Amino acid sequence: MDKWALITGAAKRIGYCIAKQLHADGLNIIVHYSKSRNEAIALQSELNHIRPNSAQIMQAELNNQFELEKFVAMLKVKSLPISILINNAAEFYPTPLGNTDYQTAQQLLATNLLAPYLLAEQLAPFLKQHSGCIINLIDIHARRPLKDHGLYSISKAALEMATLSLAQELAPDIRVNGVAPGAILWPELSNDDSQQHVLAEIPLAKLGQAEDIAKLVSHLVGAPYISGQIIAVDGGRSAVGFTGA
Template sequence: MATWALITGASKRIGLAIARQLHSDGYNILIHYGQSAKEAQQLKDQLNDIRPNSAMMMQADLAEPKAVKRLTSDILAANISLSILINNASCFFPTPVGTSNFCQAQQILTTNLLSPYFLAEQLSDLLGQNQGCIINLLDIHAKRPLKDHGLYSISKAALEMATLSLAQELAPNIRVNGVSPGAILWPEQSLEQSQQAVLDAIPLGKLGQADDIAKLISHLVSATYISGQVIAVDGGRSAVGFKGA
């Protein structure tokens, strides 16, 4: 019987690529979405056309403090065999010093740090029954902050430490790893000049693709002796410094 993979933020961008990859690997996909109901429904229909009854969708605004508890309750009520949690959903916007406020901090930290952590905690019994795994989507800016995005960088740095802590505490029944994307997909409002500055700083000289992340996650899911690791997927950028954005 196929087991299920929960992917937060699964209907777009990197989350979409991960969902398609794990589905092709034979897993059933639990599509979490926040606001993108149309895209989530389209993905659900596509996956179920490929393999009937292999996808379902659940909504939760992970910026809301009570969302994780509701989502967990819905998952338990679905009575599925869950073996994978991919914490992909993320909140990203600039918060320059002097312009940010508590509400922005709460939104970023709840979405990017607290919700992934408590999802892992509250689903640990279910995941542990299947010798499951958790993979957190981090960012290369967890190690060196992105200018004007201090709260975002802080949230990803804290999630990296949470990844290592969870790997200790949830062993031996659950493996926990992190994946740190570099320049994979441009932010929707990025400028061409800043894009070129980033590309100039990447040894491989090109933008990564969402499938690069999805393929690594596919490997980590199947690699049963890897836990407590954070792997950068950045074209070599972290090896030479962080020039550019």
């Protein structure tokens, strides 16, 4: 199989697991990274050891217009048969009301919304040639905002609408879906109290795994009649309602 999947933010965490899963499915992988160069190189080496010449790495700061345009231009020069776009890269940090500035808002919205949308738009001609698909990583907090993370929640809510819009605009040639993780990996600054509060709201009473997301992404890649869907992977949390705290 000479099909390539571009995964943004693929060097660590959920992106890393998605890259490993899709590679195991037979796809070749473009590992995009921002600052995690060492991790990206290690992943590239790992994948190429399994299947030679099946992984490449590319760096770009997706919240920067010039770098995003340069990144797309480099992809076009490579002329790889890209059939899958996984918009996984995201910024996540608190923005309490009263402490927000324009630059921070611009950075969050650029990374979490504009970059995925523009990548989908710019790469659509490539994806169309291969009956491709786009999968956006959203968040259950797109529908119930996370306290003190207003801009993050807004950006993910907008990405959910962008996913539905793209599914309409790019049909019938390209399928577009969204995956909305719940509590999968704890944020680096979370504490025991906040973790216990979240666990108490999850019907399955446990933290999810990055592999849970990767397996769903794998399924959606191979599901030719699913488009315009946002699927939560949250142990049932969004089905029963939660505080968003």
